[in-house]
Amino acid sequence: MTWSSYQPPLVLAVHGTRSALGTRISMELAEAVATASGADVRLGWVDIHTPTLTDTLRELGEAIVVPAFLTGGYHVTSDIPAAITAAGGLATATPLVGADVLPAVLERLDAVGDFDAVVLAGAGSLRPRAVAEVRAVARELSRAVDRPALAGFVTASSPTVPEAVAELRAAGHRRIAIASYLLAPGRFSEQLAEAGADVVSEPIGVHPLLVETIVDRWRAALAEPLTASHPRAVND
Structure with missing residues (x-):
């Protein structure tokens, strides 16, 4: 008696960038996830590139979508669910990556040397929830480095990163660092x-x-009750 080894593909939902380096990083990330998980890993671009997330899901049918996003902005709360619906509704989405990667941000920040204060630079969003998430991570960052920290945003939200840097300078901090709260290089x-x-x-x-x-997001989704379309079968 053996258990079926069926596992739905892992679709990595990523934003996309016009930066060749940023695009390559996303591809390398997918390769690293495939190596670590043993899963069939595909990229589904939410913006800029093709194949779009909808295209990828239409090709696969059932799949587990892991949003490679740091905050719950429009792409996560609207675009990804819409893509799943447009592709037939067979895929499921896990929680986004989010603030669980703060230790990686801290490691990158440690590489720049000492500083008096830091701005956590997020992409920005018109969604208050996404802005609040970056501010919460900035507070965690401040506690971790034992330095003042402010959230700053590249677009759509305030304060902007330059405004946050200026605020820290006005408060008397001389050496200011920016911690990139971004997944890949780009504009x-x-x-x-x-x-x-x-x-x-x-x-x-x-x-x-x-x-x-x-990989953890994908494996947690595998542990959820399975759909009738692919039950884990027992074969005599």
């Missing part, structure tokens, strides 16, 4: 170099903790 990360800080950390990239978190 947003390039703007951080011009934000007025003394040092800027690298985006998270293909960090082992990010890979582990994505």
